[in-house]
Amino acid sequence: MFFRVPSCFERRNCNRCLTYDARPPFQRFLTKMAATLCGRLLPKQGWLPLTQSVRHGSKAVTRHRKPMHILKQKLMAITEYIPPKPAAPPGALTPRVKPVQEESGLVLLLKKDLQTMFQDCKMIAVIQNNATNSEDMLLLKHRLHKHGIKIKFIPNQVMRSYLADSPYINMGPLFIGQTVLFVSKEPKVKEMLLSLRTSPQMVLLGACIEKILLSRQGVLNYAKLPSVTVVQGELVSGLTMLTSQTASMLQRHPAHLSLILQQYLKQQAPAGSTNGTPGESPPKAEETA
């Protein structure tokens, strides 16, 4: 005979529950087989298993960690291993060195051209073009060619790298975005400004005229200047004005005296001609003259 087992969830750890099966072993085995085979079916039907094996006095977990003594705990905490901080990888701290790129042949050629251009040309103007179409560009080229002004397209990188080594380093900030260079051997500023007036997209930013960097206003003022001969004449007249004033001031008294004497002679001459012979007056006039 065996006792009915309560179907409680704590069946495993419950020491109170036990079964005693007095059946012969073969029957027990068959029951167990049936239980294992029908194990899935019975719960579905709502039947409890016929036999439930429960361990008595035996636990699943038998080895528990022994609580550490407080002194040992302290010792362990003090002597805990602190691993050394891993050093930063070698690529993290050192600044990344950019490999210095060698300049290509085209760049070197362009730089040579720029050097000759800066030496020969007296006027180099920097213009920003806001997407001029090709027809306008052709017309502008033609108009400027009449006055001997050439249009050059040079990449900004090349320009900036050249200017960094040259004395024209302050022109560097002008070369941002779409820029065009107007170069000419003679500084023909008026003609250039007239041509630019017709194309509103081309904006004059600055120019290097006769090795002097000028802003837009400076270029406009330069255009208003008169020619060299006129300026020289003005300069000479300005310088000689003071000296001429001094000279005239010094000569004022003798000049005044000579005028007075001449007038006196003139007054004396009619009086002498009425008293003396008429022949005497002309020789006297000749002497005084």
Added chain:
Amino acid sequence: MAVKNIVVHICPFESNVRSTREFLVMVGSEKARSTSINCEVMTEVKHDQSEPLVDITFMDGERLMMKGARLTIKEMLTALQSRCVAKDPRPKLPPRSSPTQNTLIELFCVGICKCL
């Protein structure tokens, strides 16, 4: 069609004019100008170390002033585009509509913003 004129003040020798100059290139391009014929784009080049400034006047008198020293070109274009759209809201057209129905400045700004 909402923009009356655009005036751009720049000092080219300063170092903070890059975005303003690029904005000028975008707005002064052939595409944008050919459709918005009423819109004038004027540039004033100065040398007084002043900050770059974009002054946009709309048809209804409103003015949009953008100080380009610390702005990127994308921000400037989106600001202009949002204002244009706000002033002239058009219903969503079918995809097969011709591009001239929309203001090309707006389309250009959108296209540039997508590319950037």
